[in-house]
């Protein structure tokens with residue numbers, strides 16, 4: 001067996017310890033005689049899995065009591081509709097457009113009400129985060145929406161926008177649990193787990209209690225109403241049980257590594273190796289302005305599409321996989337999530353140095 005360094009943007013690398021533990025428990029989960037995949041979501045064993053997972057997530061993020069944690073399905077993309085359906089009381093919302101995911105979310109919200117795009121970085125291919133210190137926040141906006149870490153373009157909000165008192169909603173799919181977070185600054189924090197936490201199929205929604213109401217837009221399906229899932233503790237219907245189980249293991253793993261503060265330190269150290277190299281390279285160039293660089297997704301180019309393709313191919317042959325940039329932007333992208341070891345980033349930089357020497 002040999003594992004590669006997997007730089008995929010998602011689904012993405014998971015901690016090897018977690019995978020090993022899951023493998024050990026595959027046929028017989030702790031004396032139940034069955035796999036977590038095979039057990040009732042109403043069983044005692046699963047109840048313990050989901051409550052422990054929630055508690056560990058609460059501990060890690062310091063989630064206050066007046067916030068609920070929901071384990072849902074439909075991916076991050078389903079939240080693009082669920083958020084306006086549940087929150088658009090005035091049918092107005094403000095969106096900050098920092099990439100494809102925010103753009104898609106805004107477009108979806110437009111089905112339900114008026115969407116004001118109050119800031120954007122599209123003029124420079126989303127290579128920066130717009131100044132959000134004095135935004136033209138709409139008087140009647142039900143919320144202000146951001147995509148906090150832009151997976152495709154590699155930018156991150158280092159400072160949250162001043163929403164002038166409006167509810168902040170954030171898609172944190174690609175920076176979930178990568179650093180400490182002040183949950184109280186948000187109305188909703190949500191993300192698909194397949195970037196930085198677990199297997200595809202689970203989306204975690206952390207939502208302030210007062211935003212969970214029956215007062216949703218007419219026609220909102222039961223399954224797309226937060227209250228349904230909050231009241232049923234994420235067990236209204238069959239949840240993505242195996243995915244939640246793996247998320248729970250990753251929460252334990254992060255705890256064992258020292259929590260989110262330690263994760264941040266580790267992630268900064270990893271990202272620094274790569275960015276420092278990019279900043280002095282004569283062949284490769286990072287595509288994002290320095291102050292807005294993501295710790296998780298690092299896009300870079302040579303400026304020559306043929307050479308980019310050659311790099312991706314040769315890197316793969318060297319055990320460095322999934323370095324091709326997003327299909328809409330080209331070039332390369334290294335996603336260096338929590339579970340990517342420091343050695344993986346080192347190996348990538350060593351390979352880039354060698355490639356630079358050979359191709360300059």
Ligand SMILES: *Cc1c(COP(=O)(O)O)cnc(C)c1O
Pocket residue numbers: 010074075076077078101147149150151171172173174192195
């Ligand atoms: C991947 C991603 C999405 C889409 O997630 P799905 O679970 O595939 O719907 C949304 N937002 C961000 C920031 C992402 O990285």
